[in-house]
Amino acid sequence: MYNELKGRDFLSLKDYSTEEIKLLLDLAVKLKSEHKQGIRHDILKGKTLAMIFNKASTRTRVSFEIGMFQLGGMAYFLSIQDLQLGRGEPIKDTARVLSRYVDGILIRTYAQSEVEELAKYADVPVINGLTDLYHPTQALADMLTILEHKQKLSGIKLAYIGDGNNMVHSLMIAGTKLGMEVRVATPKGYEPSADVTKMCQDFAKASGGKLILGNDPEQASIGADVLYTDVWASMGQEKEAEERKKHFQDFQINKKILGLADSKAIVMHCLPAHTGEEITEEVFESSQSVVFDEAENRLHAHKAILAALL
Numbered sequence: 001m002y003n004e005l006k007g008r009d010f011l012s013l014k015d016y017s018t019e020e021i022k023l024l025l026d027l028a029v030k031l032k033s034e035h036k037q038g039i040r041h042d043i044l045k046g047k048t049l050a051m052i053f054n055k056a057s058t059r060t061r062v063s064f065e066i067g068m069f070q071l072g073g074m075a076y077f078l079s080i081q082d083l084q085l086g087r088g089e090p091i092k093d094t095a096r097v098l099s100r101y102v103d104g105i106l107i108r109t110y111a112q113s114e115v116e117e118l119a120k121y122a123d124v125p126v127i128n129g130l131t132d133l134y135h136p137t138q139a140l141a142d143m144l145t146i147l148e149h150k151q152k153l154s155g156i157k158l159a160y161i162g163d164g165n166n167m168v169h170s171l172m173i174a175g176t177k178l179g180m181e182v183r184v185a186t187p188k189g190y191e192p193s194a195d196v197t198k199m200c201q202d203f204a205k206a207s208g209g210k211l212i213l214g215n216d217p218e219q220a221s222i223g224a225d226v227l228y229t230d231v232w233a234s235m236g237q238e239k240e241a242e243e244r245k246k247h248f249q250d251f252q253i254n255k256k257i258l259g260l261a262d263s264k265a266i267v268m269h270c271l272p273a274h275t276g277e278e279i280t281e282e283v284f285e286s287s288q289s290v291v292f293d294e295a296e297n298r299l300h301a302h303k304a305i306l307a308a309l310l
Contacts (some may be wrong), residue, residue, distance in 0.1 A: 002182040009119045011112075013173045014199060018207060021143070022104055023179060026226040028144050028297070028304035033301070035070070043307050047103040051129070052094075057307035059271065060125040060129045061135065067306055076102070080109075095121035097261050104310045125309040132166055133193070139170035141301035143178065145168060145294040147224055149158040149266050154179030154208070159224035159261070161185045161217045161276055163244075164192035167230045167270055172196060172211060176203035181210040185220035187247040194238050218252050221260040228268045229278045231252045240258030245277070254280045258288065266290045272293045 005020065013251060024146060034041070045063060049068050061077065068075040095118045097103055105122055107115055108129035128136055150156055158175055160168050164186045172192060175182035175304035182200070184192060191197075191213060204211045214220060232248040253267060267279070267289045275281040276300065303304065 006310075008309050009126060009134060010305055011115055011119055011179065012128065012134045013139060013170060013261060014203075016177075017178045018179075021140070021174065024301070024304045024308060025144055025147060027308060028140070028300045029209040029304045031146075031307065032297070040070070041307075044071040044103075044310055046070060046074030047056055047102070047240055049075040049079060049104045049306070049310070050098050050102045050104060051075055052078050052080065052105065052109070053129075054107075055130065057108055057129070059295055060106075060108055060297045063302045064127075064129070064306070067299055067303040070223050071303060071307060073103075073306070073310070075106075087145035091117045092121040094118070095126075096123075099123040104306070105270040108210075127305060127309070128230060130166065132170060133196075134173075135166045135170045135270070136173075137297070137302055137305065138167065139174040139295040140305065141230075142171065142268060142270070142294060144297045144301050145268065145290055146266070148297075149164045149290055149295070151224060155181070155260075156226060157181045157183065157224045158226040158229075159185065159217075159220040161220060161253055161257070162203065162229045162248065163232055164190050165230060168192050169196045171228065172200040175202040176209045176211050177207055179209040181212070182218040183214070183224065185214055185217040185251065185278075187251060188215050188216060190247065200233045207244040209228045213303050215255060218260055221257045224265055226260040226266055226268060227253050227257065227261055230270055231272070231274055232278055248278070252278055252280065255282060258283055259287070268294050271295055 065075040082261045099122045104125045105119055106127045106129045110132050112131040112133040115128045115131055147153055158180050172182050200211050267283055269291045275284050
C-alpha cells in the first residue's frame, strides 16, 4: 500500500497530501502493532541509510538507526566532522557521491536550503531529520501519538505554547492538513514564520481545520485536547537563552494551564525538556503526560518513512 511513495524525499510535510500523511500513519500503526507482537520484517534487507548529523541528536539518531536494523537494513552515522563537507566539499558533490553508495540519506542540519540542495542532487530519497525551519519526522510521530490517545485527528484542538520555531511549523502543517484546530501562543516577536502561517491557513481551509495564532497561552489552552510545548531556546540559540527566559516566563505548561484544557487533555513535548522552564516537573510527570509514548513513536513513525520511501 505504500509503494506509491517509493523514491520520494521527505523534506517537509507540506510536500505530502493529507491522504499520503494518513497512509504513513496507517503504516506506522501497522509496524508498531507487529513489532509489539514480535513480528519482524526484512522490508529493507540489503539497503543502507547514510545519516549526516550537523546537530546533536538522541531520538532522531537512535530511532532511525534502530529502525533500519529492525527492517533488515543498515544505517551509517556520519558526523559533519567525519565528512569532507566539514572541509568545504560542496553539498551537491556529497549528494552525488553518497547516491552511488546508499539507498537513502538522512540529514540533520541548520539551514533548510542545505537539505533541499542535497535532495536536488541526490539520486536517492533524502529525509529531513531537522532543520531550523522544519522538523517533519517529529511531527509525524506526534500525529501518531495523538491518534493513539484520541482515536482521531480531525477536529482535535491542539494548543502549542512557546517559541514559533521549527517544531511548531511542522505541527502547524501536519495539523492543518489533517483537519485539526491548531492554536499557537507565543510571546510577541517570537511568532511562527509568516510564510508558513499563510501556507497553513490555506491547508486549514482545504481540510476544514483551523489555525489560530495569538500571544495568550491561557486563551489558547481553554478546552484543548492536546497541550504541546518545546524548549525556549533551540539548538544554535544558546546565547539567547537568558534573554529568552524573560520573554517566555509566562509561556509555561503548568497546573493552571492544564486546568484550562479539557479534563482528558494530553501533554506533549518533543524533548529534551527543561523542566521548570517551558513545563513544570509536576505536569511533565503527571498521568496526562504522554511524552515518552511520543518519544517511542519516533521509532515507529520513522520506520514507516523508511519502509515507504526506500
